Amino acid sequence: MAVTHLHPPELTLLDYAADDPRDTVTLADKEAAILQLYHQLQDQRLEKALLEQEPQFLSGDNAEEQLAIAERELLEARSTYTVRRKAVQTILMTDPILKAVHLKASTPAERALLRLVNRRDVLALAHENLASAHELVLKQMSNLEVDNLRINQENQELVRQLLELTKEDSSWRERLQDADLASQLESVEADLKTRKAKWETMKNIASAVVVGSGLNWADDDALRALVLDESDD
Incomplete structure (x- = not known):
């Protein structure tokens, strides 16, 4: 689809943001299995934490208030778990990224990260500029x-x-000879x-x-x- 209304710099940003087949990283079967098991483990940990919570039976006139408290505590627990999980993931990602950036990667997956890191930075820049242009x-x-x-x-x-002006006096129409x-x-x-x-x-x-x-x-x-x-x- 043509985008002739965009300026050349914006077209350049779109070209940078376009999908590139080279950005696709193919994982080995073992690596894909490890990632799948890791996600399953995280889900099971969350389910276990929820199941280990002591049940609180709602009764009396304050049932709605107790329910609201329980929902708030559940949200807080999920938020804490999410933050902790993201922190762990960030720590796990830092070492291979640093190895890729400093050309010290020892595995094909780590070496493939360099292009993806560069791609991420380019997309972030393109998104920021396109968002400003859109605004x-x-x-x-x-x-x-x-x-x-x-x-x-x-x-x-x-x-x-x-x-x-015209409706105040329409008699002039009758005097038109032309x-x-x-x-x-x-x-x-x-x-x-x-x-x-x-x-x-x-x-x-x-x-x-x-x-x-x-x-x-x-x-x-x-x-x-x-x-x-x-x-x-």
């Missing part, structure tokens, strides 16, 4: 939407003024009516975009005025 585009789009709504409101006011001029006037009025209907549609769409964009429009005076505009003009 900038969203901000620009939001500003353009606000400007579009403001211009539409100005057009609406001009149309209202024009209608006020058929071409009368035809042009009818064409302009029909076009004005069409444009007004189109403006109403665009206003509704733009308001829906602002509401659905996730912006905190309720705290912004301009956006709130645009979204809550209930004018019948």
